[in-house]
Amino acid sequence: MKITLHLHKYFSATFYEEHLRRLILAIRKEFSSFSESGAAPGAFRTMVRKEMSDHICSWRVVILMAIILLTCVGSLYTALSAITHAVGSNEEEFFFLKLFTLSDGSLPPYFVFIGFLGPLLGISLGFDAVNTEQNRGTLSRLLAQPIPRDYVINAKFTAALLVISLLFFLLSFLVIGAGLVALGIPPTPSEFMRIIFFTLLSIVYVALWLNLSLYFSVCFRQSATSALAGIAVWLFFTVFYPLIANVLIKAAAPSPYAGERSVYLFERFRFLLMQVMPNELFSQATSTLLMPSVRSLGPLTMEQIEGAIPGPLPLGQSLLLVWPQLTGLIALTLLCFILSYRSFMRREIRSR
Amino acid sequence: MQSPTIVTSHLTKRYGDFTAVSDLTLEIGRGEVFGLLGPNGAGKSTTILMLMGMTEPTAGSVRVCGLDPVRQPIEVKRHVGYLPEDVGFYDDLSGLDNLIYTARLNGLTEGEARSRSLQLMERVGLAEEIGKKTGKYSRGMRQRLGLADVLIRNPEVIILDEPTLGIDPSGIRDFLRLIVTLSRGEGITVLFSSHHLHQVQQVCDRVGIFVKGSLLAQGDIASLARQLFSCNVSAEGREYGLEDIYNRYFEGGTHNEDHTASA
Numbered sequence: 001m002k003i004t005l006h007l008h009k010y011f012s013a014t015f016y017e018e019h020l021r022r023l024i025l026a027i028r029k030e031f032s033s034f035s036e037s038g039a040a041p042g043a044f045r046t047m048v049r050k051e052m053s054d055h056i057c058s059w060r061v062v063i064l065m066a067i068i069l070l071t072c073v074g075s076l077y078t079a080l081s082a083i084t085h086a087v088g089s090n091e092e093e094f095f096f097l098k099l100f101t102l103s104d105g106s107l108p109p110y111f112v113f114i115g116f117l118g119p120l121l122g123i124s125l126g127f128d129a130v131n132t133e134q135n136r137g138t139l140s141r142l143l144a145q146p147i148p149r150d151y152v153i154n155a156k157f158t159a160a161l162l163v164i165s166l167l168f169f170l171l172s173f174l175v176i177g178a179g180l181v182a183l184g185i186p187p188t189p190s191e192f193m194r195i196i197f198f199t200l201l202s203i204v205y206v207a208l209w210l211n212l213s214l215y216f217s218v219c220f221r222q223s224a225t226s227a228l229a230g231i232a233v234w235l236f237f238t239v240f241y242p243l244i245a246n247v248l249i250k251a252a253a254p255s256p257y258a259g260e261r262s263v264y265l266f267e268r269f270r271f272l273l274m275q276v277m278p279n280e281l282f283s284q285a286t287s288t289l290l291m292p293s294v295r296s297l298g299p300l301t302m303e304q305i306e307g308a309i310p311g312p313l314p315l316g317q318s319l320l321l322v323w324p325q326l327t328g329l330i331a332l333t334l335l336c337f338i339l340s341y342r343s344f345m346r347r348e349i350r351s352r
Numbered sequence: 353m354q355s356p357t358i359v360t361s362h363l364t365k366r367y368g369d370f371t372a373v374s375d376l377t378l379e380i381g382r383g384e385v386f387g388l389l390g391p392n393g394a395g396k397s398t399t400i401l402m403l404m405g406m407t408e409p410t411a412g413s414v415r416v417c418g419l420d421p422v423r424q425p426i427e428v429k430r431h432v433g434y435l436p437e438d439v440g441f442y443d444d445l446s447g448l449d450n451l452i453y454t455a456r457l458n459g460l461t462e463g464e465a466r467s468r469s470l471q472l473m474e475r476v477g478l479a480e481e482i483g484k485k486t487g488k489y490s491r492g493m494r495q496r497l498g499l500a501d502v503l504i505r506n507p508e509v510i511i512l513d514e515p516t517l518g519i520d521p522s523g524i525r526d527f528l529r530l531i532v533t534l535s536r537g538e539g540i541t542v543l544f545s546s547h548h549l550h551q552v553q554q555v556c557d558r559v560g561i562f563v564k565g566s567l568l569a570q571g572d573i574a575s576l577a578r579q580l581f582s583c584n585v586s587a588e589g590r591e592y593g594l595e596d597i598y599n600r601y602f603e604g605g606t607h608n609e610d611h612t613a614s615a
Contacts, residue, residue, distance in 0.1 A: 039426060039457075039459075040457065040458060040459025041459065042456070042459070043456070043457045043458075043459065046453070046456040046457060047457070050453060054442075054444075057444070136440040136441075136442075136443070137436065137438055137439055137440025138440045138441060138442060140406075140436040140439075141436055141439055141440065141441075141454075141498075141501065142457075143406060144404060144406070144429060144433075144434040144436065145429060145454060145457045145458065146426045146427075146429040146430040146457075146458060146459075146505070147426065147429075147457055148426060348401070348406070348407045349406060350397065350401070351397075351436035351437045351438055351439070351513070
């Protein structure tokens, strides 16, 4: 009896409300004490602006943007040349999204390219963020300014994120514009929203790699080492991890005479193994968002399929389907940021 | 002496087993030029980092302008300018833009930042290098820009960590003269860390001799000599200088090159 009474507390909304209010108050107090002894107003904006102009003016970013722009144009071209064959197929209602997913085979479609080049973009924006400042001797001067220390790393992250967002929205709208001109049909609102969500997802995905390389840039004094570390992680997940996963999957494969249940468990195991890869999470999420006909990601039993009417999912349902992947990506991004934040805040910075 | 600007008591910093600074008790008065003299690795830079609140002391306490750098580092940094050893600038920006950036971080508006930066560049003698990228600056020019960078927030205290390293003799003379003018003219407290004893002798009112993490002696040069040799005139009738004091501590070992340079 006592236990049920006790549990009852946790199910009441007011209990959580009270806790939430307390938490918010505590956070607000924390922040106000920051701003009381805090930096000059506008200091953070100044730093973000400087970092952004550094990015945009640097050759590295110009080259990467050129590469991504070229692949975008290339895959748009192949999509447009393949789209004529798609006319008359049964999926005409999401015709516009085919611009992002279709390919005539000479080049991979746009969303696959982003999955491949996004990590490179993220790594290249972050790998020398902190260590170059330290090697140049500007970091100790920066930390001697009356600004909180985390402004440095927050500004670097924010600036790179803004540059990425700018680039991806630019590309998406470019594709939409080109599609409008070439096809002559406007996207439906739901298609447009799907494209927006796809763009946001790509930004999160690149932000993950950005944070990872930011972390390496705090860890390693040499920027070459930190770039290499970032690329090593990326290569591991694109090349070696699938190999290892395949070996494991082959070893765990049930015999052809195994029961239904063990086959199901095996399929779930395979699904889990693949989902460790951030690029797999990204490609699952994007393909679901851009292809409304994708109805499930994991293995399904016959019972679950029974009675289902094949057809495209509405946007809300597609989002619900990729919610775990999305959450996973955001969590990984935050984790990397926390790691780099922590090691940066605890580090003693000496001149050079 | 007015209420001291920098006070440390029993300040200690350990890195694992290694004690970088041990039991440092020091007072520096307002408007004073204090020289922190010691060989490389004596713990001068670590002391400075603790004064700036950039690293936490293991034990002891610090007060800078009446503030605790551990609790209020930002407030301390608003009053104290710190020129790190071998200061760096953003190479792809001009000297002026580097200064404007610092000024903006200190809360000056765009217009104020520009006019103050221009004024300071003139003051440190870089009026002709305003538009030049700092990547093309010489070492001495970088140090002077560093001084302007420190002065931009109107500090009460400036802390200079080995500021004359790698500058040619005439550059050093100009730089030291600038520091003295600032201190005398505007009442800025200066903490000058160096291992060049003749430079310290040239500019500092008081000197602290710092070896292996502890302060061996402090005071003006005459009183230091009195402390050590019980009179301030040697057997040959020559007045004891800082050099003799320094030699007494280091037994002439590591700093022979300074000997010849100042002779």
